[in-house]
Amino acid sequence: MHILTSHYYQQGSNFSTLLLQQYQCSRIPICLICLCGGENEAQGKAGAYLTGRLLQWFREQSVRHLVKSPEERLSALQDRLRELILCTDEELKSSILKSEEKNTEPVGILSVGEDFLLFGRGGQKIYLINRIFGRSHVRRLDGELFCGGGDALIFRRGILQQSVGLLFATRSFGEPMTERELGECLHVESVRTEEQAARHLRELAEGSRLQRGHNMSAALLLTGQKAADRRKKAYD
Amino acid sequence: MTDSEQKAMQEILREKGYRMERSLGSGAFSQVVLVRPLSKEAGERPLACKISDRTELALREAKLLQCADHPLFPKFRGMWRQGETVYLLTEYVCGDSLEEFLRRRGGFSQTQTARVGLALAEGLKFLHQMPDPILYRDLKPANIMIRQDGRVKLLDMGCACKRSDQTATLAGTVGYAAPEQLTAGGRLTFSCDVYSLGRTMEAMAGKNCGRELRRVILACTRERPQDRIPDMQALTAALIPLCGGGEAENGRTRRAAFLRSRTACIKNIWESNYKNK
Numbered sequence: 001m002h003i004l005t006s007h008y009y010q011q012g013s014n015f016s017t018l019l020l021q022q023y024q025c026s027r028i029p030i031c032l033i034c035l036c037g038g039e040n041e042a043q044g045k046a047g048a049y050l051t052g053r054l055l056q057w058f059r060e061q062s063v064r065h066l067v068k069s070p071e072e073r074l075s076a077l078q079d080r081l082r083e084l085i086l087c088t089d090e091e092l093k094s095s096i097l098k099s100e101e102k103n104t105e106p107v108g109i110l111s112v113g114e115d116f117l118l119f120g121r122g123g124q125k126i127y128l129i130n131r132i133f134g135r136s137h138v139r140r141l142d143g144e145l146f147c148g149g150g151d152a153l154i155f156r157r158g159i160l161q162q163s164v165g166l167l168f169a170t171r172s173f174g175e176p177m178t179e180r181e182l183g184e185c186l187h188v189e190s191v192r193t194e195e196q197a198a199r200h201l202r203e204l205a206e207g208s209r210l211q212r213g214h215n216m217s218a219a220l221l222l223t224g225q226k227a228a229d230r231r232k233k234a235y236d
Numbered sequence: 237m238t239d240s241e242q243k244a245m246q247e248i249l250r251e252k253g254y255r256m257e258r259s260l261g262s263g264a265f266s267q268v269v270l271v272r273p274l275s276k277e278a279g280e281r282p283l284a285c286k287i288s289d290r291t292e293l294a295l296r297e298a299k300l301l302q303c304a305d306h307p308l309f310p311k312f313r314g315m316w317r318q319g320e321t322v323y324l325l326t327e328y329v330c331g332d333s334l335e336e337f338l339r340r341r342g343g344f345s346q347t348q349t350a351r352v353g354l355a356l357a358e359g360l361k362f363l364h365q366m367p368d369p370i371l372y373r374d375l376k377p378a379n380i381m382i383r384q385d386g387r388v389k390l391l392d393m394g395c396a397c398k399r400s401d402q403t404a405t406l407a408g409t410v411g412y413a414a415p416e417q418l419t420a421g422g423r424l425t426f427s428c429d430v431y432s433l434g435r436t437m438e439a440m441a442g443k444n445c446g447r448e449l450r451r452v453i454l455a456c457t458r459e460r461p462q463d464r465i466p467d468m469q470a471l472t473a474a475l476i477p478l479c480g481g482g483e484a485e486n487g488r489t490r491r492a493a494f495l496r497s498r499t500a501c502i503k504n505i506w507e508s509n510y511k512n513k
Contacts, residue, residue, distance in 0.1 A: 135339060135342070189343070192450065200411070202459070206410060206413075206418045206419070209418075
């Protein structure tokens, strides 16, 4: 499984926070993405504090153990991640930041090889981009994932398929395009490099900026076969 | 469009000597219908009639279409104005849009992509090399028609403008327009169309994009205009070598061809070393 990631972060005044970490250990890719929305300075600082804690926590994990038995590790990590986010929320509420009674709105994914752990509280957008019957298909996931959850932190486990894309984006990113237009713009099947993916995200952001989009950030995760595996498959 | 509006439109077309057959599509500010001349002297070929309420834009489009006398663009056939509504007649192009093609078949081979790209580049080169150059500004699969004979036509000059007119409003489609095209104050050059053509070819080739074509596409779609292929002349020169390849493009046939040539080479060496002894 080969993973390609890219990101976009609007320059200038932007209260959203984006965390993207990608590693490889024993040829297994590990990826952590976390996006925190924010509409004002207080929410921005709260989001930055949460992602900072998340980064510190992630770097303390043993990557080798994670790679050896990802399923067991991800279930153990799910509990620790929940504890971390809830503790951080308590700290923020009682801190001098005084971030409005509203909790932070993180959304993200932790993937180890094919296994993934999706987490979030809603408020941001998640799109799944794949090909069905030879046609590009885009589906928004956050509605069905976080529906009815209220303020609760939701976790989902699963297996990443090949040749799919996951787009994590703040609210105004990609507006007012339809899902079909989003899929055409991202065009995941033609993306081979990070530069290409970054360009597609930038084009989407330009369109949103024209509609006065602000506090925009996005992260794209694409799965695919490695070039060596594709060549091997072609010659078999 | 309501029934009464449609009836009024049909009446206006009939007064001008045309019969409306069906709607071909509609956009935010205009509608395109298929019309046929009522009198036999005018010919039996159907025409496309674009009906637009944006008078200024439609008049500008008509003027630019009259200048675009190239096989890539549909021929201008006439226009008239009824109050604030402009009726623009052009040649009807029978076929499917590239967008529809891609949706149905998924992608083109590298050679096919390069050939379509070359046809588009030739037409855009014509626009760019006019005495008062024209920028197309809205190149995308939805505006490209593939005729039944395989030829390519570029429709909808609604976003086109003269390069000298730097005060033209922002125009283009997100995902295909160059970054400077969607930024207020961005300087428009020929490389805007180069960017859009690069993105269109990227959409066409999809996962079939070979190394050579990918290199050309990357050179077309750099963020800064000064880093891109500068104009259609240079892009045409880059695409020509990619068009001549036969259908043997996939890895298996390339490897088979390589092995055959290697076997032939070894045979030649053996013959020259041993057979003559």
